[in-house]
Amino acid sequence: MPRLNDQVQELLQEYADLINITGGDAFRARAYEKAARAVGGHPEDVAGLDVKGLQQIPGVGKSTAEKVAEYTATGRITALETLRAKIPSGVREMMAVPSVGPKRALALYRDLGIASVDELADAIRSDKLSEVAGFGERSGEKILHGIELMRQSGGRTLLDTATELAEQIVAALSDVPGCTRCAYAGSLRRMRETVGDIDVLATAADSEPLMAALTELPYVAEVIASGPTKTSVLTDQGVQVDLRVVPEEDWGAALVYFTGSKAHNIKLRTMAVRAGLKLSEYGLFEVDGDAKNGGAKGGGAKGGGAKAAAKAAKATKGDGTKVVSATEEEVYAALDLPWIAPPLREDRGEIEAALRGELPDLVQESDLRGDLHTHTDLTDGLASLEEMIDTAAARGYSYFAVTDHAPDLVMQRMTDEKMLAQREQLHRLADRHKKLRLLHGTELNIGPDGGVDWPPEFLAGFDLCVASVHSHFNLDRAAQTHRLVRACENPYVHVIGHLTTRRIGRRGPIDVDLDAVFAAAARTGTAIEINSSPQRLDLRDEDILRAKRHGARFSIDSDAHATPHLAYPRFGVGTAQRAWLTTEDVVNTWTWQRLKHFLRKDALR
Ligand code: DGT
Ligand code: CA
Numbered sequence: 001m002p003r004l005n006d007q008v009q010e011l012l013q014e015y016a017d018l019i020n021i022t023g024g025d026a027f028r029a030r031a032y033e034k035a036a037r038a039v040g041g042h043p044e045d046v047a048g049l050d051v052k053g054l055q056q057i058p059g060v061g062k063s064t065a066e067k068v069a070e071y072t073a074t075g076r077i078t079a080l081e082t083l084r085a086k087i088p089s090g091v092r093e094m095m096a097v098p099s100v101g102p103k104r105a106l107a108l109y110r111d112l113g114i115a116s117v118d119e120l121a122d123a124i125r126s127d128k129l130s131e132v133a134g135f136g137e138r139s140g141e142k143i144l145h146g147i148e149l150m151r152q153s154g155g156r157t158l159l160d161t162a163t164e165l166a167e168q169i170v171a172a173l174s175d176v177p178g179c180t181r182c183a184y185a186g187s188l189r190r191m192r193e194t195v196g197d198i199d200v201l202a203t204a205a206d207s208e209p210l211m212a213a214l215t216e217l218p219y220v221a222e223v224i225a226s227g228p229t230k231t232s233v234l235t236d237q238g239v240q241v242d243l244r245v246v247p248e249e250d251w252g253a254a255l256v257y258f259t260g261s262k263a264h265n266i267k268l269r270t271m272a273v274r275a276g277l278k279l280s281e282y283g284l285f286e287v288d289g290d291a292k293n294g295g296a297k298g299g300g301a302k303g304g305g306a307k308a309a310a311k312a313a314k315a316t317k318g319d320g321t322k323v324v325s326a327t328e329e330e331v332y333a334a335l336d337l338p339w340i341a342p343p344l345r346e347d348r349g350e351i352e353a354a355l356r357g358e359l360p361d362l363v364q365e366s367d368l369r370g371d372l373h374t375h376t377d378l379t380d381g382l383a384s385l386e387e388m389i390d391t392a393a394a395r396g397y398s399y400f401a402v403t404d405h406a407p408d409l410v411m412q413r414m415t416d417e418k419m420l421a422q423r424e425q426l427h428r429l430a431d432r433h434k435k436l437r438l439l440h441g442t443e444l445n446i447g448p449d450g451g452v453d454w455p456p457e458f459l460a461g462f463d464l465c466v467a468s469v470h471s472h473f474n475l476d477r478a479a480q481t482h483r484l485v486r487a488c489e490n491p492y493v494h495v496i497g498h499l500t501t502r503r504i505g506r507r508g509p510i511d512v513d514l515d516a517v518f519a520a521a522a523r524t525g526t527a528i529e530i531n532s533s534p535q536r537l538d539l540r541d542e543d544i545l546r547a548k549r550h551g552a553r554f555s556i557d558s559d560a561h562a563t564p565h566l567a568y569p570r571f572g573v574g575t576a577q578r579a580w581l582t583t584e585d586v587v588n589t590w591t592w593q594r595l596k597h598f599l600r601k602d603a604l605r
């Protein structure tokens with residue numbers, strides 16, 4: 001059940017949309033929109049506020065306050081229902097499509113009776129749109145593209161943008177006098193592929209300076225709501241940031257709560273109840289009326305382990321009081337659980353595994369010994385071979401593959417001669433970094449029938465071949481599956497690059513029988529790439545889990561086209577962690593000796 005504030009936010013936003021779509025006053029609509037965000041971000045529950053109290057929320061005027069009060073009292077807003085009756089909800093959704101907007105949405109509805117996003121897409125495909133003035137053929141295509149984008153991204157922020165922003169904010173807030181702890185939580189800490197908003201948590205005796213510091217950051221464009229426990233802002237990139245400040249003794253419980261996921265939290269809370277505890281955003285509490293007083297004294301029993309400390313703290317406090325939970329470890333220990341890594345916290349069996357003592361020993365970024373998919377300025381990269389190699393060496397890798405595009409990707413103008421010249425150049429650079437073994441590779445193009453760019457004799461000259469789909473995205477499922485299975489069966493193909501070809505928020509995955517491809521990869525000893533580019537993150541976590549069940553192995557690569565991209569594997573590792581992968585699953589954590597053996601695919605030759 002969402003918080004009442006969130007429900008009210010949605011209703012007010014809907015009201016604002018309906019004002020727009022029915023041709024009402026745009027200023028009024030904007031005022032309701034602003035009020036919607038203000039209520040959603042208000043730290044205090046609006047349920048307890050009367051009209052006067054509601055008007056104290058910045059951005060909430062008298063008429064909004066009355067509507068909110070009406071909602072809390074009766075469960076409905078009359079003015080909203082009146083507007084709703086005029087317009088189907090699908091028309092409201094059409095407004096959100098890029099290049100449609102309220103005016104056009106209304107025109108489409110009035111003139112053509114189009115009442116949903118699906119109907120709009122159908123109308124464009126059957127050329128009905130041109131009947132309406134102002135909709136040319138090009139605008140139809142644009143709208144279709146907009147619909148696709150909207151469906152895929154849902155307004156979420158990519159992992160690199162969110163990480164960069166969150167790190168900046170945490171650094172800035174950590175410098176504020178009085179701040180004792182600060183970190184980001186939420187879906188970003190769990191390394192989801194995109195984030196809805198950034199949740200930052202801090203501890204301080206006085207929250208005021210931290211809240212002020214957040215709202216005063218130069219890249220904060222708008223303060224949605226600010227109060228003593230929670231402040232929400234929008235950055236100039238349109239990313240929402242929620243800051244919560246809690247007392248230091250609640251850090252552990254608050255960090256668990258705001259890291260989520262919601263499903264993980266719900267499971268934890270059930271376990272807490274069974275243990276006579278209550279876990280919430282406000283901390284960990286003793287609720288058992290029979291709680292024994294006395295016993296071990298001193299919540300700060302440092303030597304006795306987190307569990308002992310938590311128990312001791314619990315025992316010395318009375319009924320209904322807070323259990324000291326200064327760390328996440330203490331919270332989990334109080335529930336008889338080991339600490340669970342955030343990327344696992346999705347209620348995908350992690351709590352059950354923890355209870356059995358079978359949590360996976362997750363792969364870490366520091367486990368990576370090399371990168372098997374990178375580009376230079378010989379094709380579409382920005383940096384020279386030397387620059388890429390120097391950056392790879394600085395990352396402490398022990399091997400590094402350069403895999404520029406093969407000739408079938410025509411715009412890259414690759415030739416045999418250029419490829420061989422690069423190989424010589426690479427060999428001349430072999431001693432440039434003593435500890436870094438250089439591998440000469442290529443990124444092959446998997447043709448529509450599963451063939452690749454070069455004949456076996458030429459392929460045999462490479463240390464490593466990645467093979468990827470770069471064309472024919474619309475083949476049917478059987479054909480896509482066939483081409484990818486054939487690529488796995490190619491004895492010179494070691495890694496299948498960005499298997500589904502999706503681009504987050506821009507292009508969907510190809511239609512392919514993933515299980516058949518995973519089985520072929522496992523059978524042939526072909527690694528499946530976890531492409532770490534934040535625009536791709538391909539495979540995605542759930543598909544990696546599936547591939548692992550087939551026994552497939554993975555390569556976490558940057559697909560770098562510039563030196564800073566060589567840092568992308570942190571996102572690929574996060575994705576791999578969400579899929580429970582260990583170093584055993586990831587070939588580029590292996591020593592060169594072991595990887596070399598894997599790359600042979602001898603049985604197939
Ligand atoms: P996002 O922002 O959509 O990518 O996903 P999250 O997971 O960051 O979700 P968000 O920002 O709404 O809330 C942050 C965390 O706070 C969430 O992971 C768990 C916790 N949380 C928020 N609302 C609820 C709730 O209603 N119940 C529970 N149990 N936890 C909640
Ligand atoms: Ca969030």
Ligand code: CA
Pocket residue numbers: 186197198199242
């Ligand atoms: Ca949030």
Ligand code: ZN
Pocket residue numbers: 373375443497559
């Ligand atoms: Zn590539």
